Amino acid sequence: xxxxxxxxxxxxxxxxxxxxxxxxxxxxxxxxxxxxxxxxxxxxxxxxxxxxxxxxxxxxxxxxxxxxxxxxxxxxxxxxxxxxxxxxxxxxxxxxxxxxxxxxxxxxxxxxxxxxxxxxxxxxxxxxxxxxxxxxxxxxxxxxxxxxxxxxxxxxxxxxxxxxxxxxxxxxxxxxxxxxxxxxxxxxxxxxxxxxxxxxxxxxxxxxxxxxxxxxxxxxxxxxxxxxxxxxxxxxxxxxxxxxxxxxxxxxxxxxxxxxxxxxxxxxxxxxxxxxxxxxxxxxxxxxxxxxxxxxxxxxxxxxxxxxxxxxxxxxxxxxxxxxxxxxxxxxxxxxxxxxxxxxxxxxxxxxxxx
Numbered sequence: 001x002x003x004x005x006x007x008x009x010x011x012x013x014x015x016x017x018x019x020x021x022x023x024x025x026x027x028x029x030x031x032x033x034x035x036x037x038x039x040x041x042x043x044x045x046x047x048x049x050x051x052x053x054x055x056x057x058x059x060x061x062x063x064x065x066x067x068x069x070x071x072x073x074x075x076x077x078x079x080x081x082x083x084x085x086x087x088x089x090x091x092x093x094x095x096x097x098x099x100x101x102x103x104x105x106x107x108x109x110x111x112x113x114x115x116x117x118x119x120x121x122x123x124x125x126x127x128x129x130x131x132x133x134x135x136x137x138x139x140x141x142x143x144x145x146x147x148x149x150x151x152x153x154x155x156x157x158x159x160x161x162x163x164x165x166x167x168x169x170x171x172x173x174x175x176x177x178x179x180x181x182x183x184x185x186x187x188x189x190x191x192x193x194x195x196x197x198x199x200x201x202x203x204x205x206x207x208x209x210x211x212x213x214x215x216x217x218x219x220x221x222x223x224x225x226x227x228x229x230x231x232x233x234x235x236x237x238x239x240x241x242x243x244x245x246x247x248x249x250x251x252x253x254x255x256x257x258x259x260x261x262x263x264x265x266x267x268x269x270x271x272x273x274x275x276x277x278x279x280x281x282x283x284x285x286x287x288x289x290x291x292x293x294x295x296x297x298x299x300x301x302x303x304x305x306x307x308x309x310x311x312x313x314x315x316x317x318x319x320x321x322x323x324x325x326x327x328x329x330x331x332x333x334x335x336x337x338x339x340x341x342x343x344x345x346x347x348x349x350x351x352x353x354x355x
Contacts, residue, residue, distance in 0.1 A: 019196045022193045026185075036179070047106075051104065137184075141188070169228075171224055175220070179335045190203070206342075211281065212282065212285050216334070222270050222274060226264075241265070272311075275311065282304045296340045
């Protein structure tokens with residue numbers, strides 16, 4: 001019989017490759033990290049509204065002729081940012097090309113990340129190299145990446161008709177989604193590396209881990225609001241804000257919830273001082289993971305220490321663009337190192353529960 005199965009013959013078509021997949025996920029996480037940096041440059045150079053159309057395929061090519069550039073510039077001239085700010089300021093075609101470049105690079109990176117995730121995922125799936133239990137998680141990350149592209153356009157579209165900038169709410173969703181993707185990639189890669197050494201049970205977030213992530217989420221949310229509202233500019237002094245601990249100028253007329261999400265003075269104040277709450281939780285996290293993996297403890301300390309210094313320096317220099325970009329970049333490293341630490345204590349708890 002031609003379809004008879006030979007006893008004890010290995011199935012050479014199914015060979016899970018957790019280390020290879022983990023390394024691939026780390027490389028994609030690096031690309032997301034670069035994307036976060038370029039996103040910061042795009043925001044700080046006010047480049048985000050320079051491309052007024054969403055063309056997921058044909059938009060991969062920049063304008064290739066002078067006529068194409070003039071056409072893109074004419075489209076930009078129709079939106080409020082040009083009509084109310086850059087037009088009166090005397091923006092030239094050369095100025096427009098500069099901001100267009102950064103937005104184009106930002107979108108191109110998004111496309112490259114999509115390909116860098118989808119194509120290897122398809123390859124691993126065809127080769128049946130994905131370990132049991134990880135296919136759904138990898139598909140969820142792929143879907144979240146696709147959603148991020150839609151969120152990016154949703155954010156940009158908020159600044160094309162009635163506003164001179166994008167909605168800070170939508171900017172926050174866009175940035176936080178990128179950091180969630182980064183965290184998901186790192187967490188899954190860590191699980192796969194544990195699987196490769198025989199630890200089959202994935203790590204689970206502990207109660208303390210959730211507390212750390214919640215505190216960090218609040219800090220990142222107010223950081224995104226600070227960026228979206230240009231709230232960093234309301235004070236260039238530290239530790240006091242314009243000679244006061246609690247700054248003047250907070251608009252309370254529409255209630256506390258409106259102030260918490262819209263007032264630049266209050267948002268800057270919270271982002272400045274909630275950082276120390278986050279530091280407290282991260283110090284405890286670093287101490288808890290030190291006996292498990294000292295490298296993670298060092299990484300957490302280095303990340304939040306650098307971030308605090310960069311935040312202070314960014315404020316005191318009146319939002320120097322280089323420091324501000326570094327501040328956003330190290331913020332992503334804080335997320336990655338925190339995920340590492342939370343994963344370690346989650347894995348330790350999972351191992352203890354087996355005993």
